[in-house]
Amino acid sequence: MHWFITISIFISIPTISAYVAIGANLDGLYDWSRSLPYVNLVRQSRVWGSPSRPWDSNATFDPITGWPTSDFGMVLSTNAVDMGGTYLLNAQGNALVTVAGGASAGHIANKTYGSSTNTLSALVIIPQGASQIMLSFTNTSGPGLQNISVLQPGYDLSSKSNITNLMLTHLSRFSIIRFMDWTSTNNNPDVNWNDSTPVYWPQYTTPKHNPWDTIPLIVNQLNSNVDIWINIPFGATDDYVLNVAQLMLNQLNPTTNIYVEYSNEVWNYIFTQAKANLQAANDSVLNHGDPLQLAYDNSTNSGYWAFRRTASQIKRISDLFKTVFGQQNVGPWKRIRPILAGQDVNPIVITQGLDYLNKVYGPPSTFLHGIAIAPYFD
Numbered sequence: 001m002h003w004f005i006t007i008s009i010f011i012s013i014p015t016i017s018a019y020v021a022i023g024a025n026l027d028g029l030y031d032w033s034r035s036l037p038y039v040n041l042v043r044q045s046r047v048w049g050s051p052s053r054p055w056d057s058n059a060t061f062d063p064i065t066g067w068p069t070s071d072f073g074m075v076l077s078t079n080a081v082d083m084g085g086t087y088l089l090n091a092q093g094n095a096l097v098t099v100a101g102g103a104s105a106g107h108i109a110n111k112t113y114g115s116s117t118n119t120l121s122a123l124v125i126i127p128q129g130a131s132q133i134m135l136s137f138t139n140t141s142g143p144g145l146q147n148i149s150v151l152q153p154g155y156d157l158s159s160k161s162n163i164t165n166l167m168l169t170h171l172s173r174f175s176i177i178r179f180m181d182w183t184s185t186n187n188n189p190d191v192n193w194n195d196s197t198p199v200y201w202p203q204y205t206t207p208k209h210n211p212w213d214t215i216p217l218i219v220n221q222l223n224s225n226v227d228i229w230i231n232i233p234f235g236a237t238d239d240y241v242l243n244v245a246q247l248m249l250n251q252l253n254p255t256t257n258i259y260v261e262y263s264n265e266v267w268n269y270i271f272t273q274a275k276a277n278l279q280a281a282n283d284s285v286l287n288h289g290d291p292l293q294l295a296y297d298n299s300t301n302s303g304y305w306a307f308r309r310t311a312s313q314i315k316r317i318s319d320l321f322k323t324v325f326g327q328q329n330v331g332p333w334k335r336i337r338p339i340l341a342g343q344d345v346n347p348i349v350i351t352q353g354l355d356y357l358n359k360v361y362g363p364p365s366t367f368l369h370g371i372a373i374a375p376y377f378d
Helices: 165-171 214-219 238-251 272-287 302-325 348-360
Strands: 023-025 072-077 085-092 096-099 107-114 119-126 133-138 146-151 176-178 227-232 258-262 336-341 370-372
Touching: 072 146, 096 107, 096 119, 119 133, 165 214, 214 227, 214 238, 227 238, 238 302, 258 302, 272 302, 302 336, 302 348, 336 348
Parallel strands: 023 176, 176 227, 227 258, 258 336, 336 370
Antiparallel strands: 072 133, 085 119, 085 146, 096 133, 107 119
């Protein structure tokens, strides 16, 4: 499910006024995305490459901190409309810095290095109309550098951990933001909480993803009351789910409602989560005595077992969020709103899940806020 629109219209007579509430997905983080959500472009850069080929991912880095431990290159932005401007570069350590791609790609100005603070500072000048920014770092003093930031034009170091004003203004127009792509839900390998990306990691792109902490960071700064929709990774353990719930309780504005979905399109076999769900359902029924009662009606249809397993997982997530937010705050029109998702053109995905919950656990409204149907349109 890549896009969704929720529309509500309130009409008064005789004067007609209309309020249309629209939700949107926030896209994933890539160097080729034109959203440029972070002030610090290092967040959206690719894995460190070599100085001569910044895109080749061949530089070494510290597995604990994520910072490069050798000379390296960075791909900060590609496929952009116009990256022209002056960017502020800062880093811990010293190096020879060049803009990859030759003189026409840009140049470095006002480079300084303070030995007492071991801090490098420079301006990265990119010409108007440029579609990319790539930097090369050689003769690094570490070797490698740490605490690298490349700030978009108009920002200083006090804003280096923030989202751009343009993105915050844009997102404030919506009534609900879905973070499915933002947290790289599709094909997400996270299982344990320590598999998720820590905030301190330099880059939030593949093989990492945006940290969960960035959701409150964004939403708490919006100039309107915006709800959120989050997607729990397919393989997430109970501890992982509880950590997400606790983080949202501790950091998110308490007036923000939270829609919660299990993974994304678990019925769509182009994604690894759908294949894994079918395999898990089969394994549960055939090899483990059917503890989830997926074949409660003696059905031998493995596809039905898979649809029912999806329902069992959002019920599990609902129960876990109740332990953090309290049972009274989870369910229909409560702060936590679990969603069972299916497919518009194949309603049996939903009906199998709802029937399963009703027969095995009781009324679905005990666990769910509602359903989602994934309509696609041009």
